[in-house]
Structures are given as structure tokens and as C-alpha cells.
Amino acid sequence: MSQPVNTVKKPVSIKKTILRVLLYFVVLDVCVITLYPYFAMLCTALKNRVEIFSGGTVLPVVPLWSNFIDIWSRAPMAKYMLNSVLIAGGSTIIAMLCGIPAAYALARMKFKGQTAFLGFVIVSQMFAPVVLLIGIYQVMQRLGLTDNILGLIFINAAFNQAFTIWLLRGTFMGISAEMEQAATIDGCTRVQSMMKVLLPVAAPGIVTTLIFIFINAWNEYTVALCLISTDDYKPLTVGINTFNGYNMIEWQYLFAASIFAIIPVVILFMCIEKNLVSGLASGGVKG
Amino acid sequence: MSTKTPAAPAASQELARKAPRSSKSKKFFRKVEPYIWIAPSIILMAIFIVTPIVKVFQLSMSKVTRAGLVKGYNNFENFSKVLKSPAFALVLKNTIVWTIAVVVISTVLGFMLALVLNNKFRGRKVARAIVVFPWATTLVIQASAWNFIINKDYGTLNTLLMKIGLISAPVNWTPTPGAYFAWEIACGIFVTIPFVTFCVLSGLQSIDASYYEAATVDGAGYFQKLFSITLPLVKSSLTVATVLNIIYVFNSFPIIWTMTKGDPANHTDTLVTYLYKLAFYNGKQGEASAVSVIGFLILLVCASVYMIYTLRKGDDDL
Numbered sequence: 001m002s003q004p005v006n007t008v009k010k011p012v013s014i015k016k017t018i019l020r021v022l023l024y025f026v027v028l029d030v031c032v033i034t035l036y037p038y039f040a041m042l043c044t045a046l047k048n049r050v051e052i053f054s055g056g057t058v059l060p061v062v063p064l065w066s067n068f069i070d071i072w073s074r075a076p077m078a079k080y081m082l083n084s085v086l087i088a089g090g091s092t093i094i095a096m097l098c099g100i101p102a103a104y105a106l107a108r109m110k111f112k113g114q115t116a117f118l119g120f121v122i123v124s125q126m127f128a129p130v131v132l133l134i135g136i137y138q139v140m141q142r143l144g145l146t147d148n149i150l151g152l153i154f155i156n157a158a159f160n161q162a163f164t165i166w167l168l169r170g171t172f173m174g175i176s177a178e179m180e181q182a183a184t185i186d187g188c189t190r191v192q193s194m195m196k197v198l199l200p201v202a203a204p205g206i207v208t209t210l211i212f213i214f215i216n217a218w219n220e221y222t223v224a225l226c227l228i229s230t231d232d233y234k235p236l237t238v239g240i241n242t243f244n245g246y247n248m249i250e251w252q253y254l255f256a257a258s259i260f261a262i263i264p265v266v267i268l269f270m271c272i273e274k275n276l277v278s279g280l281a282s283g284g285v286k287g
Numbered sequence: 288m289s290t291k292t293p294a295a296p297a298a299s300q301e302l303a304r305k306a307p308r309s310s311k312s313k314k315f316f317r318k319v320e321p322y323i324w325i326a327p328s329i330i331l332m333a334i335f336i337v338t339p340i341v342k343v344f345q346l347s348m349s350k351v352t353r354a355g356l357v358k359g360y361n362n363f364e365n366f367s368k369v370l371k372s373p374a375f376a377l378v379l380k381n382t383i384v385w386t387i388a389v390v391v392i393s394t395v396l397g398f399m400l401a402l403v404l405n406n407k408f409r410g411r412k413v414a415r416a417i418v419v420f421p422w423a424t425t426l427v428i429q430a431s432a433w434n435f436i437i438n439k440d441y442g443t444l445n446t447l448l449m450k451i452g453l454i455s456a457p458v459n460w461t462p463t464p465g466a467y468f469a470w471e472i473a474c475g476i477f478v479t480i481p482f483v484t485f486c487v488l489s490g491l492q493s494i495d496a497s498y499y500e501a502a503t504v505d506g507a508g509y510f511q512k513l514f515s516i517t518l519p520l521v522k523s524s525l526t527v528a529t530v531l532n533i534i535y536v537f538n539s540f541p542i543i544w545t546m547t548k549g550d551p552a553n554h555t556d557t558l559v560t561y562l563y564k565l566a567f568y569n570g571k572q573g574e575a576s577a578v579s580v581i582g583f584l585i586l587l588v589c590a591s592v593y594m595i596y597t598l599r600k601g602d603d604d605l
Contacts, residue, residue: 026403027410031417037432037477038420040443044435055441055457058450098327105324117325124336125531126586128538130559131579134346134566135339158335161328190320219425221541226567237425244431251435258428269423270416273485 038262045256052251067256071243074253079232080239081260084218086149087235091156091217092210098157099164099209104194106165107172108180125162129155130222140227147229155227156217163216164209171205172198208275211268218265236261347576365577374553374561375578381468382537382557389475389536394529396476397483402517404484405491422481430545433474437461464554467547471555474542479535483528490524491517533589537582558582 044052045067046060071077105111106118129136136155137146145151175198183193199206221237228234231242240261243254350361369375404415421429436444439459448454461467494517502512540559543549549556549564556564558578566575 020408023403023406023408027408027414030400030403031414034417034420037429037436040436041428041432043443053441055446058443058446094331098331101324102328105321109321109324111318111321114321117329120332124332126534126583126589127336127340128534128540128559130538130540130563131582132336132339132343133563134572134576134579135342136335138342139335139338154331154335158331161332161336165328215423219423221425221427222544226563237427240428254431255435258431261428262424265425266420266423269419273415273419 041255041258044251045259047252049250049252064252067252068259071253071257071260074250075239075242075257076231077236077239077257077260080234080236083149083233083239084235084237084261087152087156087220087224088214088218090149090153091160092213094153094157095160095164095213096206096210099161099168100199100206102161103165103168103172104198106169108177121162121165124159129159129220133223133226136223137226146227147233148227149233151227152220152224152235153217155223156213156220160213160216164213167209167212168202168205171202171209174205175201204275208272211272215265215268218261343576343579345576346573347580349573351571351573351576353570361573365573366581369574369577369581374556377553378556378558378561381553381555385468385472385475385539385543385557386533386537388472389479389539390529390532392472393476393479394483394525394532397480397528398487398525400480401484401487401491402513404488418481418484420481421478422485424478426478426539426541427545429478430471430474430542433470433477434546437470464547464551468555471543471546474546475536475539478542479532482532483525486524486528487521490521494520530589530592534586537586537589 043059046063046065047057048064051057051061106114140146140148140151143151145154179201180193180197183197184190188196218235219237220235224235224238228238231239236257240254240257243250243257346357347365348360348363350358350364352358400418404411404418436442437460439445439457439461442460444460445454445457449457461470498516498520499512502516507515537557538559539557540563543555543557543560544563547555549560553561558581562575562578562582565571565578
């Protein structure tokens, strides 16, 4: 087999070089286009008002780092940030507390209505919060949770159940039940065997799910926009619009604040990107 | 698992007390146990997803005052009002254009990008990390950035193109509502591509390299391999990604809300921005709920296809 390969090596390598160059060209283009909005945001965040509205410059003439400090006094940024952390963190905890047992039951037990429950979980993805906002608003009014961070936490947790259960069920099903069975024979209860045997092994999948929910809740905009009216309870996604007033937009502050909202999420996302995708695929494809 | 698990000594006394009933109650417990495990999840979704769904359906068939009080059923008056309003046809058309354009174009581009990123090359990890950016960024911020970039007076797109020398005077990128809508679609595509790319990538990575080697030995060209090996094998990941995308894009609110709020005169409205305005700006909750229900019905078709597909796959596994 090696001989015919050797005889045609020359033309292939020229073709290969061209393809290589083309590949790098495409990848570079994609990266530049993808990063462009972020680059524009960063440049704008470093300009002053006059420079922005007169246009004509790409890079700031003199980088105005003070914009990044000013936003904290011009709007209750610290409060928005704290609210975002509370909402995303709370949603994650509740989604996991409800989702782990459900995924465990789906992966390890057989019961009547299992398929129906799974079907419901899948169908629930069809209902985005925005389409149900009117209903959500009424439920929240009844529970006294409008204009309340707790309300947003429950909504985010509920609407992330599908993903949580889906990803975790896939993770649990990928792990052999033998160890847990051995633990049960040694006298462990189901809860103990899950906590001590299954969860440590499933840790990578759990962390991926956890971070994914956190990001979803952190980035949520629509429900927060609708339910929260008090400035003190707004998360970052809604709060930064303080700089996007009716009369004028303070682009430099809007983008400086945006960068604070983006950075933590992008870092988290890059950590889980690989696991998340294989999880999504195995959940969706393997069933 | 054995039915009789040896009890720990500390608990044995308590167990002995319950002994006569234990095997019967154990059996009963076995039966209800799974439902206890799924109960928290069911309660959470029942209160915060199912109840709103029921409410929306109820409201869609009721006469609702501006304050949100229900004043009895009015048959399908809300639906007929919505369907008769001239804006609705435009909004529906926009929604369909929006969904199809974003999903189709981002699927094609995302698939191509996945093929590119599946090659081994220097800096592949960095490239993959960069491509994730739009997926991780909240849509409001993404849309604000685009809004700024395409601004005709001071946007950076004009500045950049003038610096490069491609244009000599600032171009008005959004002369018509249609042009604005096209930019919203572009933004939608931009943020949707990463999801497709990564779903396809995961499918690509599970393909055994020996298939390609065998095909190369048989003298198959690049496109032959693409259509007879790659596509069939990533079909399932691509299907899942596409169905999920249809649902997400159909229900996508922040991009349009941030860039145009559906203005001028519903020209850039989709169903979700339209219903938001109906409900929370015009106080027409009944009609807004009717729009929601119409949206469900459209999506139901997609979701049922998805559900049948995934559940059938699941049954094959069992």
C-alpha cells in the first residue's frame, strides 16, 4: 500500500498546501467576523461621547479607561451584578435539586408513565417563557412573586428542567449501575448509593449541566424585563439598559457594562463547551 | 437487587418493630418510590410551566379587562379579532421569514463551519473557543452591538469600510424597515451558528476514521465522502439541532426587541414581540393569549415531529 502512495505524493502535497492555506484563510475570517462585535464594543467602551457620535475613528484616540469605573457610580451596577449572581445561582441550585432525582429515576428505575414524563419534558422545551408571559405574570401575581428575585429563580429553574433532566439522564445512563447495586447490597439506601457512588462518577456531567443552567439564567432577559420593575431587583441584562435611555444612548457606558456581563459567562462557557456538546448529542441522539 | 438488605445494627431494633408489615409496605414503597424521586421536578414544572399554559389557553377564550380580570368566555372572539386585524398577516409573514431564514442559513453555514473546524490544524482550540463567543453572550448585548455597528451616522461598519477604502461616504444600512429586518435576521444567524456548529462537530467526532480510509482506498472523492459517509452519520445530530433551533428562533424575542421593538408599524414584528406589545402595552391580554395559542399550534407540529423522532430512538435503545 505504501508504494502507490509514494508515487503520487508530489501532486497531493501541492494540493494539500493550497487546501491548508485555504483552511487557515477561512478560519481566520470566521474568527475575525465573530470577534468583530466584541472588538467594536471594547473600542466604543474606551471612547468619550463626542468621539463616538462624531464617528470617524475605529480605535479610541485616547483610551478612556475611566468609563469602566464610572459605570459603577452612574448606575447601581454592583446591585445588578449581585442580582444576576443571585438569580443565576439560585436557579441553578433549584434546577439541580429537582432535576438530579428526576434524572436518576428516569435512568435507574422503571415505572408507569416514564415515557409520558419524558415526553412532557421534551414538549416543555416548546414553550418559551416569552409565549407564556401572560400566564406567568398571573401565576406570579397569585404567589406574590412579581417584582421579586425569587420569582425569577423559580421560572428559570422550571424552564431549565428539560435541559437538566436531559443532560443528566444521558450522563447517568452512560454510567454502569453495578457499583450502586454493590453499594446497596452493602447496606446503603438508594439515596446513599446515589450520593456516594453515582454522583462523584457523574461529576463532569453534573458540572457541565450546572454551568449551562447558570449561563442560561444569567443571560435571561425577557422574563426579567416583564416581571421586574424595581431598579434594585434588576439583573444585569435588564439593568444595563439604564444607559440606553429614550433621549440618548450612552454607548460607552452601555458597552463597558456589557463587557462586565459577558466576561464571566464566556469564561464559563469555554470550560464546558466540549462536554456540553457531547452531552447534548448523546442525550438527543441516543435518547 | 435483593429484596432483603441486611440492616445496620442500629436500625435493626426499629426494623424489628415494623417487621410484620415491612415486606408489604416495602413492596408498596417500591411502587411509589420513582414518583417520589420525580415529584420535585413535576411540582416545579406544574406550577411554573403547566399553570401558565392553562392560564394562557383560558385567557385566549375569555373576555379580559385591561386590568387582567376575566369576564367569562367569549367563544373564539379573541381569535377572530386577531386573525382579522391587518397587522396579523404581516406579523405572521415576518415570523415565517425570520424563522426559515435564520434556521436554514445558520444550519448551512454552521454545518460548513463544523466541517472546517473538524480538520486538524494549528490553533484549532483557539478557533473553537472564539466560535463559542456568540453562543455564550446574552442576546440583548449582542443585538445592541449590532445596532451600534450598523448605525448610519456613527456606526463602526461605515467607519471601517471607509478606512479600508471600500466606500467613500457613509452608507445608510437601514433605509427601509425591510433592510432593518434583514439585519435582525443577520444578527439571528450570527448567534445561532455556534449551536449548529457544535452539535454537528460532536456528531463528526464520533465518526470512525476507518470509514474514510476505506472510501479513500475505493477512490471516493471529497464530495462523495461528504454525501455518502458524513451526512448520513451526522443526520441525527443535525436533526436535533434543527428542531431545537426552529423552536428557539421562532420564540426569539430579545434581538428584535432591542433593535427595533417591531417598529415601524409592525414591519419588523414577529409573533412574540407582537404578543408582548398586545399584552403589556395595549392591555389586550385576551388577544395576546390568542396569539400565543396560535404560536403553540404552529410549533406543536415541529415539536411532535421531534418527540416522535427522539422517543423512537430511545425505544430502540431499550
